[in-house]
Amino acid sequence: MRRLVTKGLFDARWQVADYGLALFIMAVLDVSIWPSYKDSLAVIEIPEALEALLGTDLPISTGPGFLSAEYFSWIPVLLIVYAVVQGTGAVAGEESSGTIDVLLAQPITRTQVVLAKTVATVIGAVAIVAFGLLGFALTVPFIDIDVSVWDVFLACANMLPITLLFYALSLWLAAVAPTRAVAAGGAIAFVTATYFFNALGSTVDALSWLTYLSPFYYYGAGLPLVRGIDWSHVGLLLGVAAALFVWSVRTYEMRDVSIGGSGEFALRDLVRRLTMSRAG
Amino acid sequence: MTPAIEFSGVVKDYGRTRALAGIDLRVEPGRIFGFLGPNGAGKTTAIRILLDLIRPTAGQARVLGFDCQRQSMEVRRRVGYLPGDLRTYDSMRGDAFLDLIDSFRPEKRDPAYRHELCERLGLDVSRQIRALSRGNKQKLGIVQALMHRPDVLVLDEPTSGLDPLVQETFAALIEDVVARDGTVFFSSHVLSEVERLSQSVAIIRQGQIVAVEDIATLKSRSVHVMEVTFERLPPPGAFALPGVRELRRDGNTIRLQARDGIDALVKAVARFPVVDLRTEQPSLEDVFLAYYIEKRPPDEEERRFASA
Numbered sequence: 001m002r003r004l005v006t007k008g009l010f011d012a013r014w015q016v017a018d019y020g021l022a023l024f025i026m027a028v029l030d031v032s033i034w035p036s037y038k039d040s041l042a043v044i045e046i047p048e049a050l051e052a053l054l055g056t057d058l059p060i061s062t063g064p065g066f067l068s069a070e071y072f073s074w075i076p077v078l079l080i081v082y083a084v085v086q087g088t089g090a091v092a093g094e095e096s097s098g099t100i101d102v103l104l105a106q107p108i109t110r111t112q113v114v115l116a117k118t119v120a121t122v123i124g125a126v127a128i129v130a131f132g133l134l135g136f137a138l139t140v141p142f143i144d145i146d147v148s149v150w151d152v153f154l155a156c157a158n159m160l161p162i163t164l165l166f167y168a169l170s171l172w173l174a175a176v177a178p179t180r181a182v183a184a185g186g187a188i189a190f191v192t193a194t195y196f197f198n199a200l201g202s203t204v205d206a207l208s209w210l211t212y213l214s215p216f217y218y219y220g221a222g223l224p225l226v227r228g229i230d231w232s233h234v235g236l237l238l239g240v241a242a243a244l245f246v247w248s249v250r251t252y253e254m255r256d257v258s259i260g261g262s263g264e265f266a267l268r269d270l271v272r273r274l275t276m277s278r279a280g
Numbered sequence: 281m282t283p284a285i286e287f288s289g290v291v292k293d294y295g296r297t298r299a300l301a302g303i304d305l306r307v308e309p310g311r312i313f314g315f316l317g318p319n320g321a322g323k324t325t326a327i328r329i330l331l332d333l334i335r336p337t338a339g340q341a342r343v344l345g346f347d348c349q350r351q352s353m354e355v356r357r358r359v360g361y362l363p364g365d366l367r368t369y370d371s372m373r374g375d376a377f378l379d380l381i382d383s384f385r386p387e388k389r390d391p392a393y394r395h396e397l398c399e400r401l402g403l404d405v406s407r408q409i410r411a412l413s414r415g416n417k418q419k420l421g422i423v424q425a426l427m428h429r430p431d432v433l434v435l436d437e438p439t440s441g442l443d444p445l446v447q448e449t450f451a452a453l454i455e456d457v458v459a460r461d462g463t464v465f466f467s468s469h470v471l472s473e474v475e476r477l478s479q480s481v482a483i484i485r486q487g488q489i490v491a492v493e494d495i496a497t498l499k500s501r502s503v504h505v506m507e508v509t510f511e512r513l514p515p516p517g518a519f520a521l522p523g524v525r526e527l528r529r530d531g532n533t534i535r536l537q538a539r540d541g542i543d544a545l546v547k548a549v550a551r552f553p554v555v556d557l558r559t560e561q562p563s564l565e566d567v568f569l570a571y572y573i574e575k576r577p578p579d580e581e582e583r584r585f586a587s588a
Contacts, residue, residue: 002383007372098363098365101328101331101333101361101363101367102363102366102367102381102421102424104332105331105333105359105361105363106385107356107384107385108384256333257328
């Protein structure tokens with residue numbers, strides 16, 4: 001199984017490097033531009049509604065608020081894209097490419113395969129986040145931004161639970177959807193919808209209940225730097241991720257492995273089930 | 281003796297499509313067993329059930345007495361498998377891929393034997409898999425299936441993409457498996473290949489086993505196909521002899537099929553002036569038609585297959 005993890009990491013190496021580099025650059029840039037923006041931001045009054053819609057009900061004229069809005073509110077979306085690619089690729093990707101037959105013909109359980117791929121994905125995600133953290137660690141101590149390296153460490157680590165949640169969701173979608181493309185589309189739709197649920201819910205009072213459906217609410221872009229980490233939210237995200245993960249693994253254990261990855265039978269089955277349930 | 285492979289009433293449905301309609305089959309250990317049928321007959325479906333890649337709708341499959349679903353790990357420890365449409369990790373080198381497969385059975389690692397297999401097949405494992413030809417990829421598939429000396433070797437269309445010389449080597453390799461009391465179960469849609477390589481054969485058609493025979497019996501059920509061009513067209517009914525069937529007339533050319541010996545046919549043909557004569561290797565479809573499925577016309581896939 002160790003070899004499968006290594007292989008997963010090796011396959012994702014360029015992806016991890018690319019995302020990592022992006023996070024590193026963004027971290028360095030955001031911290032470096034802070035001194036020149038600090039003064040101009042202090043005099044701007046952003047309307048509350050616009051702030052909320054942008055997802056920043058944050059005190060952006062302070063260092064922690066600025067970093068939360070400029071970095072921690074949207075970098076998770078990048079991480080989530082990585083998670084969706086990995087989650088839908090883990091098994092459905094191998095089905096699509098047809099490599100799964102040889103792999104699963106070996107004395108190794110499907111659970112072990114999913115587990116190995118998950119370990120590789122988590123290591124990759126941690127590495128990406130670490131690149132960003134490195135960017136902060138190299139800049140924060142030298143600039144008067146009112147944030148410690150420890151603060152950014154916590155804020156960076158806080159991006160992982162929501163990443164894992166969307167990874168598990170993608171894994172689950174890929175287990176039930178007929179093809180990898182359908183699963184990825186579904187996952188992206190869910191990310192987009194819940195991102196706006198969160199923004200919309202915090203702007204429109206009547207829709208405030210929507211925020212509670214959104215993982216982004218529980219992630220809370222500004223929380224770690226501005227108000228400290230809410231461990232109950234972290235626990236909730238990780239709990240849902242774990243539940244989805246277990247459900248995915250069970251689904252993979254029980255279903256047929258599609259052949260050559262055409263997904264044709266699965267699609268037909270799905271359509272049949274849908275039409276039958278509608279008819280019945 | 282525990283059979284090496286046993287299917288008992290195995291049914292597999294994909295939605296409304298019935299891929300396997302309740303197959304029963306017993307493969308004794310220490311034999312080379314051919315699984316013959318046209319494309320789409322259900323060969324791959326049956327094989328993938330053995331590896332627990334798909335689950336039967338009903339019935340049970342066993343390998344060496346182990347249930348293929350409930351005791352799948354026991355089964356897969358003992359089985360070497362070559363998929364019909366082999367896909368491997370293109371970005372890996374051949375040896376890295378073999379290392380990966382080896383890592384799942386560390387106790388059976390045998391680098392010397394693996395090397396020997398590669399040598400015999402003439403496979404260069406230092407190259408990236410992406411750069412390998414179809415035949416070489418197939419060799420890699422054969423090596424990974426054989427290198428841990430499995431008790432049961434399950435091969436789905438193993439010789440596709442192999443040139444004749446390598447097919448010889450392949451035949452020798454599976455003989456070796458049987459020589460150490462292993463069992464070989466392979467599928468094919470080519471009759472002559474099954475005749476050449478195996479000792480017994482099961483013929484599958486539309487998800488049903490239509491015959492299980494020793495190769496010797498199958499061979500005795502010889503079918504000859506002959507296309508004869510005559511100077512003048514013989515009268516209708518000129519070849520209405522026992523064991524002979526007129527398949528088609530096209531101008532002065534008549535396509536004839538004979539079973540149970542060719543003598544009567546040759547003598548019947550010789551009664552008329554012959555311009556040209558061609559004999560053909562009987563296709564699987566010819567054998568089907570002549571012996572197993574006389575009552576029912578072939579379906580579309582089989583017709584396509586027979587004419588290919």
